[in-house]
Amino acid sequence: MKIGIILHPFGEKHPGGLPRVIFGWAENLIRFAPENSFIIYLKEECKQMPILPDGNVEFHVLGGGRFWMDKLASAPKSDVYLFNTPVLPFFTKLKGAIVIAQDFPYKYLPARSIKEFFKRKFVEWYHSRSFRRAAHIIAISDYTKKDVIRFFGIPESKVTTIYPDYKRICDIFLPDPVPLPERFFFFAATIKERKNVFTIVRAFIKLLDRRPDLNHHLVLGGKAEGPYYESIMKFIRENKREDRIQFLGHLTERQLSYIYPKADALVFPSIVEGTGLPVLEAMSCGTPVITSDICGPSELGAEGSAILVHPEDSDEMSEAMEQIATDDNLRQELSFSGKKRSDLFSWDKIPDHLPVKKFLAIAEKIVG
Numbered sequence: 001m002k003i004g005i006i007l008h009p010f011g012e013k014h015p016g017g018l019p020r021v022i023f024g025w026a027e028n029l030i031r032f033a034p035e036n037s038f039i040i041y042l043k044e045e046c047k048q049m050p051i052l053p054d055g056n057v058e059f060h061v062l063g064g065g066r067f068w069m070d071k072l073a074s075a076p077k078s079d080v081y082l083f084n085t086p087v088l089p090f091f092t093k094l095k096g097a098i099v100i101a102q103d104f105p106y107k108y109l110p111a112r113s114i115k116e117f118f119k120r121k122f123v124e125w126y127h128s129r130s131f132r133r134a135a136h137i138i139a140i141s142d143y144t145k146k147d148v149i150r151f152f153g154i155p156e157s158k159v160t161t162i163y164p165d166y167k168r169i170c171d172i173f174l175p176d177p178v179p180l181p182e183r184f185f186f187f188a189a190t191i192k193e194r195k196n197v198f199t200i201v202r203a204f205i206k207l208l209d210r211r212p213d214l215n216h217h218l219v220l221g222g223k224a225e226g227p228y229y230e231s232i233m234k235f236i237r238e239n240k241r242e243d244r245i246q247f248l249g250h251l252t253e254r255q256l257s258y259i260y261p262k263a264d265a266l267v268f269p270s271i272v273e274g275t276g277l278p279v280l281e282a283m284s285c286g287t288p289v290i291t292s293d294i295c296g297p298s299e300l301g302a303e304g305s306a307i308l309v310h311p312e313d314s315d316e317m318s319e320a321m322e323q324i325a326t327d328d329n330l331r332q333e334l335s336f337s338g339k340k341r342s343d344l345f346s347w348d349k350i351p352d353h354l355p356v357k358k359f360l361a362i363a364e365k366i367v368g
Contacts, residue, residue: 001360001367003029004039004078006069007050016190017277018102021140022084023050024165024347025100029082030055032353033360039078043068067091080363086130086137096366098359099134101148101159103274103296105194128152135366138162138359140274141296160362162355165347166277167253170285175258178248181217185321186263186287188256188278189270191224191232191247196269196292196311198232203267203317205239207325210318214325216264217244221251260285264331265324269311273297279306280345283338288331290320305341306334 005026009019030038030053037056042049044064062071069089072081080096088097106124111117131137131152137159139145145161148154185204189195197220204218224247236245251259260266266282268291276297282289283305291297293308301308307323309316324331343349347356 001036001080001363002039002078003033003036003363004041004072004081005029006041006072006081006083008041008043008084010042010046010050018084020167020277021100021102021164022082024167025082025084026050026052028165028347028353028356029359030057032347032356036360039076041072041075041081079367080135083130083134086127086134088130088133093133095135096363097134098136098138098362098366099130101131101137101139101144101274103140103144103272104147104151105272107147107151108272109194134158136160136362138362140164141299143295143299144274160358162358163345164275164277165355166280166284166342166345168284168342168346168348169253169257169281170260173254173257176252176254177258178251178255180219180259180262181215181246183215183264183325184217184219184246184262185265185267185324186219186221186259186282187267188221188251188259188281189268190222191220191229192226193228194270194272195222196271198228198235199269199311199314199317200267201232201236201245202314203321204245205236205241206314206318207321208241208244211322211325214322216321216325217246219246219248219259219263221248221256221259223250256281257285260287263287265290265307265321265334267317267321268292268297269309269317270295270297271311276300280342283342284346286335286339288324288334289338290317290324300341300345301338303337303341305337 040059042061045061060075062068067090070092073092083099086099106120131154139161142161145159148159191197260282265288274296279291279297279300289306291301291306292311307320309320
């Protein structure tokens with residue numbers, strides 16, 4: 001079988017979760033399904049082409065432009081095509097398109113302007129159209145699967161949950177030291193509304209107000225700019241806590257491998273999140289986790305492997321921080337249970353490479 005992977009986005013200076021998901025799919029399919037051949041489709045020529053496992057792999061650059069994916073119609077053919085988002089070619093209907101569904105923040109968060117409202121309506125229409133035209137849909141969590149069915153009216157039989165792979169950062173990368181306080185809580189992702197960073201800051205300041213004897217800091221990693229970030233900074237300045245809250249900006253995987261093990265906990269209370277790769281990264285490093293009791297992260301942190309809190313309840317979040325800050329036994333228990341839990345989602349550790357087998361079964365059914 002010839003499997004086409006639309007490796008997009010790729011080549012970003014500071015890659016986020018989306019490019020890491022599709023690159024993980026490419027790596028694992030090539031590694032664990034060597035009896036197949038692969039075409040890696042790229043939007044445009046990159047300074048450095050993807051470094052992937054050895055296998056029967058060829059690359060094809062489609063070229064840029066507004067409708068660049070429609071160039072798949074004249075590109076070398078594949079039996080099935082894997083897309084990282086529900087954005088299929090606009091004019092060309094591909095036979096054998098498999099779409100990965102991530103999450104749908106536009107269904108949960110209000111638009112901030114008329115322009116944003118209409119942009120969201122277009123994105124929703126495009127996603128719905130792509131889901132209908134796809135041969136099958138892979139949801140990155142059961143939460144996402146339910147949303148695909150609920151919001152877009154897709155039959156359950158057309159949607160399969162396969163959790164994405166993640167990097168065991170502390171096992172792979174040599175640590176790159178970063179100046180850090182002695183004890184701190186950590187957040188790692190882009191500083192934006194759906195990541196719920198403002199509530200983390202509120203919860204942490206409540207902790208400092210309630211427990212002035214604690215010497216903890218809050219360290220936040222990720223791109224920090226724009227109105228949302230500015231509103232957070234204003235709140236921090238008004239509460240005179242600039243000395244206890246530190247923004248580090250974008251962090252490399254080597255820097256993360258240094259930070260995770262030193263943190264008292266990762267705090268990751270997203271309002272909307274398909275899975276939450278930082279949750280698994282932190283757990284695999286032995287770092288305790290506080291995360292959402294809703295959406296994808298609640299599935300990752302189930303069975304007592306993380307402290308689950310309602311993402312909009314800053315009091316509950318603050319109390320969870322205090323528990324971790326003051327209870328050595330709890331930190332050890334979460335470190336152990338989280339590490340054990342993270343193994344269940346690592347494609348290297350899943351018996352019989354089950355995620356790849358599930359994908360191949362879907363693809364073979366499509367091809368017939």
